[in-house]
Amino acid sequence: MTACRFKRGSPARAVAYVRISTDAACASAPEQRQAIEAWASREGVEIAAWHEDRGEDIGERPGLVAALEALTLAGAGLFAVASEDRASIAGLSGPYRSAAGERGARLVTADGSGMPDGTHRCPICGDPLDLWPRHPRAVCGLCKHEATDEAGRPLEFFNTSFGGGFEARYADTGEPRDSHACVIRGVRCRADEARFGGIVIEAIGGTA
Structure with a gap:
C-alpha cells in the first residue's frame, strides 16, 4: 500500500490570498478579491478562507503563513491569488509555491496569467504543467x-x-x-x- 505524507486537497475548494504593496499600480484588496470571487464563480470553486498581507516587507507575511496552514485545515486543493504579479510578490513562485504543494494544493491565478496552457499534463495525476522539454515525463x-x-x-x-x-x-x-x-x-x-x-x-x- 502506498504511503502518503499529506492528503491531496479538494479541487473544488480554495484558500484565497491577497497581498497589498505600496506600489501605486498594485490592485487594491477589493479588486483582488473581486477577481478571485469571479474566478471561483466561473469554476464552481468554494473559497474556504481568505487571508491578506499588507506592505513590502517580505520577511513579515503572517497572512501567507496562515493561508498555507488553512490549506490543510480546509482540505483545499487550490491556492488562489489574483494574478501572476501577486504570486511573484507573495513569493509563491519559489519556496511558498512548493509549500502549497506539500499541503496538497496547487497555485492558481484568477486571471490565468503565468499558468500552464493545459497542453501538457502530469503523467501521474493529469494536472496541467508547463512543458519541460529536457524532462517531458516530469511529474507535478x-x-x-x-x-x-x-x-x-x-x-x-x-x-x-x-x-x-x-x-x-x-x-x-x-x-x-x-x-x-x-x-x-x-x-x-x-x-x-x-x-x-x-x-x-x-x-x-x-x-x-
Missing part, C-alpha cells in the same frame, strides 16, 4: 511528494549542495537510500538532479 510538484520505495515507504530527495547533486532518504527515519528509483501511485519513476539544481522526478512507465 504535488505528485513529487507522494514518492515511495517499492514497499510503500515515503521518500525524500535533495541536492547535496547549493550547486546541485543528488541524495535520497527515507522520510520516516532519515535513513539514506542509494537509489534513484521510486514509485508514485503505483507508477515506476526515477528521481534525479535537475539541470540547474533542484530535483526532478520522471515517470518511466510500468507498474510497481
